[in-house]
Amino acid sequence: MQATKTSFNKWALYLGILPAVLFYVVMNLGPSIATFVLSFTDITGTPGVPWKFIGIANYKEFFFIQNPRDTMMVLKNTVIFCLLVTFVQNAIALPIAVVLNNKFIKGRNFYRAVVFLPVVLGVMVTSLTWLLMFNPTDGPVSQLIGIFGLSSNFFADKETALYYVIFCQIWMAMGYSMVINLAGLQGIPTELYEAGEIDGTTGNQAFRYITFPMLWPTIAVNITLALIGSLSSFQIILFTASGGLNIFTQTMAMRVMYFAFNLNAGMNTFSMRQGFGAAVAMMLFVFILIVTLVSHYVTNRREMEA
Amino acid sequence: MKSLWFKKAVRLVSGLTIVALLSTAVACGAQKQAEPAATEPAKTEAAKETDKKADGKPVTIKIITWAQQSNIDPLNALNAKFSEKNPNVKFVIDSVNANDYPTLQQTRISAGDVDIVTGFAFDQVPQDYMKGVDKRAWQQFVESGAYLDITDQPFLKNWDPAMIKDAASYKGKVYGINVGKVGFNGVFYNKKIFADNGLSEPKTWEELMNICKTLKAKNITPFTGAAKDSWPINMMAHAFIAANEPDMPAYSKGLWTGERKFTDEGSMKIWNRVEEWSTYFEKGVAGIDYSSVVGRFVAKKAAMMPDGTWDSGTIDAAKPDFEYGYFCIPGDTAGAEPIQLAGKYDLQFQIYSKTANKDICLKWMEFLSQKENYTPFISALSMFPTMPDVQVSNKFINSIADKNKNFRLAFERITLEPKGVGQYAAGVFPLTQLKAFGGTIATAKELAELQQKDWDAAVKAAK
Amino acid sequence: MRKNTGSLIVTYVFIAVLMIIYLFPLFYVFNTSIKSKTEYIQNTLSIASSFRYENYIEAFNRANFASFIGNSVFYMVVCTVLSIMMAVFLAFPISRNYIKFSNAIYLLFIAGLFLPDATIPQFQMLLKAGLYNTRLGYMLGLMGGGGIPLFFFVSYLKNIPRDFDEAASIDGCGYFRYIFQILIPLMKPAIASMAILSAIGVWNDVIRAIIYLSNKSLFPITRGLHVFTGQYQNDTTLQMAALVMVAAPLLILYLFLQRYIIDGAVAGAIKA
Known part of the structure; x- marks a missing residue:
């Protein structure tokens, strides 16, 4: 590979990239690969404890020693969390973007800003806000559904807690999908709509035959981002549905942190099993890789057809 | 347009930075001013004397513990007394809520940023018949050499040898001092509600159920509980086991070897009683967390609250004139004595082995080991003393002294679960899996069967 | 695109519902934060009778927020400046292909x-x-090398004509002077x-702070909030006052710099 000629000092150029490359290799790339290595050890988080290579024992434990039904439940939670977040988030973000892209809507900039706000406020603020809203004894939502004679323990209800967590995640991240869609919408030439209007297309037809196909690449980006993001996110689960043995809201990413750093382990006083955590992280990595490839394949095919 | 935005951004960021720097500076200044006042207690003549003798080098001892006012206040009082005698020594107590404490403990030890580590007893030791159980965190710490070996310290002889052996030793070496025992096989009850309805502490299971029926008939909710946090309800399984399985170590061994089942007659008796008991809780018990349950109890939302004896301090703090008592979950027949407590060794102190202030930490432990210092400390803690012949002045502890004549370890401190065990046997008896406590399983029978299945699978896999 | 009245009404109802879902929780948090404790217990939904700013003072002092805010700003400034600088110095030669293996290096970062x-x-x-529980260790763990700023800058720099480079170097302008005096102003x-996005990311981080820091005096604000809410689980009004104090700077930043934040987020996503 030949570099383009420049009269800048070569050494200065290399000196300039050195910190970034060094930092990246030492702090990101190296550790990433080391995760694979550590997954074959019994290393703990306590310094001074000897550790050794134990072959594939961690993977064996993942598949055979850990209760298979619980492992399946964690996988199921991961899939539910990932699919629901991805599809609901995009299914809502698309109409919102279309509506808020409409010049006839007064104050659309304000509405956009409001929907995007939680992205900026972050996971702690979102979690604490919704913990307050979903307070089972006297929170507003509890009082609202009380009017209809319903009641719920929300995050404390083992069967439905995951769905409340998913709701929070979507509330927090939807603004992100929305603004990406908006950017995509603004890239659609208005001539297309004008031409359509002359041909007498209705609003629905315009959406179906112009907006949607033109926006598809943007939606594909959105879907990929949401898939990867939701598969590796665990913060919202950690801060809303906490509790030591609560496997009902545990996803793969949460499980990694649970074993490796005792996060969400509650009063459980086991030591940090980072070797096993690394093995679970590797399983998650494979999972994400497969999902990304499949989604890439599917969205590409859709693009071809369109 | 764009550069205007940029200027605004720069101005805002620099403004924020200045504000932050100022506030940090103010905070630092305030701290510096506050420190001497807080850490140098009024010097008595005797203190001045020791001051001259001590090398006078100021030392800060860092203690970590979990945030429970009933722990921290007595500890502060003890430390103040120590500082009075050793004016160069001051203390910093760092605390987080109990759920986050294991993380704090782990991280501080990893960082070497601690002098005295608070913990629980060295119990739940894997027995020979247990295969492939995960190591407890304390065991890991001891093995990594994080705790100072204090086997040869002369002050150990002041303490109850049973405590040294059962709570603070590992492989024949002593690493800590456990200062108090607690019981948690019972319930707090509202004395006024009991008196108003002509009720008294039950001696048998039947009596307890009659109390519940009487209260329910009068529209008083019998029980409240903190099922949201799981453990406050789950630990009550051990109350039922203590009442119905007199030989708990044998029960534990039987479950591991397969001689006993969670579905056998004895276990089902426990489960059936738990199930009956679960029907007397307030609606929405699954949404109540541990930090608010005491508030509900003193607000008379329910007549009784299952909890450990350690929480009496919280009740006193929540409502100082509140009249309450404590009784243990009873079994079939009434004995001459009230039903005895089963529980655990609670608060334990270890010295971080790599501390730079080893001598002072040892001196502090020696100070704690003196009866005149220990007695007010344990009285304020509201735990049962682990030092022989100590007369505590805690009203609640004295009121239940007759239930502490024959202290036993609770089942959860004796047994351990196999590695990777499924959720229906996690924590051995997970009561909160029952629908009544916010779980998903409708009946105790179903749960017991699932529990046995999960247990068998894990025991088999561990071999 | 003309709209008839019917669909316009439907649209506005849709927007109204959306606004309630997004604004009510935030209003409710604020309302709770200015109530007295008894007022909250008596009726959680009532509008606060007066602005109880004592909640804020109490939360600020009890949580030791001054030190947390100082830490957060420190982490924010250092991490943002360093990661942006690293990204600029890396993005420039890559986008111009001035160094060998430009593409390979770029791919390496994408692989991450x-x-x-x-x-x-x-x-x-x-x-x-030995960097556990130190400011340096925390910031090393927090700063992403490369990442979205790199991708964004590489594509942005492609729109800045190469003529500038050559003109500068012919004038005898050194490389570093060129970057600081000419290129960076052009990339404003x-x-x-990217700087705002990165700063928000640092402010909002809590997981790394849980994993890498154990000493309270090093905690950033979000971690401080986490500890505080854990300790005062019963004091809802205090908790919410603390929450508002954490959210307020972000809100203000957002009000002023909304367009930059959204532009950055969009560009970051599409470029990546």
Whole structure:
């Protein structure tokens, strides 16, 4: 590979990239690969404890020693969390973007800003806000559904807690999908709509035959981002549905942190099993890789057809 | 347009930075001013004397513990007394809520940023018949050499040898001092509600159920509980086991070897009683967390609250004139004595082995080991003393002294679960899996069967 | 696109519902934060009778927020400046292909997006290096090398004509002087977007702070909030006052720099 000629000092150029490359290799790339290595050890988080290579024992434990039904439940939670977040988030973000892209809507900039706000406020603020809203004894939502004679323990209800967590995640991240869609919408030439209007297309037809196909690449980006993001996110689960043995809201990413750093382990006083955590992280990595490839394949095919 | 935005951004960021720097500076200044006042207690003549003798080098001892006012206040009082005698020594107590404490403990030890580590007893030791159980965190710490070996310290002889052996030793070496025992096989009850309805502490299971029926008939909710946090309800399984399985170590061994089942007659008796008991809780018990349950109890939302004896301090703090008592979950027949407590060794102190202030930490432990210092400390803690012949002045502890004549370890401190065990046997008896406590399983029978299945699978896999 | 009245009404109802879902929780948090404790217990939904700013003072003092805010700003400034600088110095030669293996290096950084999570070995490494529970260790763990700023800058720089480079170097302008005096001013909008996004990311981080820091005096604000809410689980009004104090700077930042934030987020997503 030949570099383009420049009269800048070569050494200065290399000196300039050195910190970034060094930092990246030492702090990101190296550790990433080391995760694979550590997954074959019994290393703990306590310094001074000897550790050794134990072959594939961690993977064996993942598949055979850990209760298979619980492992399946964690996988199921991961899939539910990932699919629901991805599809609901995009299914809502698309109409919102279309509506808020409409010049006839007064104050659309304000509405956009409001929907995007939680992205900026972050996971702690979102979690604490919704913990307050979903307070089972006297929170507003509890009082609202009380009017209809319903009641719920929300995050404390083992069967439905995951769905409340998913709701929070979507509330927090939807603004992100929305603004990406908006950017995509603004890239659609208005001539297309004008031409359509002359041909007498209705609003629905315009959406179906112009907006949607033109926006598809943007939606594909959105879907990929949401898939990867939701598969590796665990913060919202950690801060809303906490509790030591609560496997009902545990996803793969949460499980990694649970074993490796005792996060969400509650009063459980086991030591940090980072070797096993690394093995679970590797399983998650494979999972994400497969999902990304499949989604890439599917969205590409859709693009071809369109 | 764009550069205007940029200027605004720069101005805002620099403004924020200045504000932050100022506030940090103010905070630092305030701290510096506050420190001497807080850490140098009024010097008595005797203190001045020791001051001259001590090398006078100021030392800060860092203690970590979990945030429970009933722990921290007595500890502060003890430390103040120590500082009075050793004016160069001051203390910093760092605390987080109990759920986050294991993380704090782990991280501080990893960082070497601690002098005295608070913990629980060295119990739940894997027995020979247990295969492939995960190591407890304390065991890991001891093995990594994080705790100072204090086997040869002369002050150990002041303490109850049973405590040294059962709570603070590992492989024949002593690493800590456990200062108090607690019981948690019972319930707090509202004395006024009991008196108003002509009720008294039950001696048998039947009596307890009659109390519940009487209260329910009068529209008083019998029980409240903190099922949201799981453990406050789950630990009550051990109350039922203590009442119905007199030989708990044998029960534990039987479950591991397969001689006993969670579905056998004895276990089902426990489960059936738990199930009956679960029907007397307030609606929405699954949404109540541990930090608010005491508030509900003193607000008379329910007549009784299952909890450990350690929480009496919280009740006193929540409502100082509140009249309450404590009784243990009873079994079939009434004995001459009230039903005895089963529980655990609670608060334990270890010295971080790599501390730079080893001598002072040892001196502090020696100070704690003196009866005149220990007695007010344990009285304020509201735990049962682990030092022989100590007369505590805690009203609640004295009121239940007759239930502490024959202290036993609770089942959860004796047994351990196999590695990777499924959720229906996690924590051995997970009561909160029952629908009544916010779980998903409708009946105790179903749960017991699932529990046995999960247990068998894990025991088999561990071999 | 003309709209008839019917669909316009439907649209506005849709927007109204959306606004309630997004604004009511935030209003409710604020309302709770200015109530007295008894007022909250008596009726959680009532509008606060007066502005009880004492909640804020109490929460601020009890949580030791001054030190947390100082830490957060420190982490924010250092991490943002360093990561942006590193990204600029890396993005420029790559976008111009001035160095050998430009594409390969770029690909290496993109690959990072698809590699396994690095947290566990990173933790072990910092532990071994004695950087656990230090400001430096935390910031090393927090700063992403490359990442979205790199991709964004590379594509942004392609729109800045190469003529500038050549003109500068012919004038005898050194490389570093060129970057600081000419290139960075030209990249202002891009840098502003990325810097704000990175600053928000640092302010909002709590997981790394849980994993890498154990000493309270080093905690950033979000971690401080986490500890505070854990300790005062019963004091809802105090908790919410603390929450508002954490959210307020973000809100103000957002009000002023909304467009940069959104532009950055969009660009980051599409470029990546």
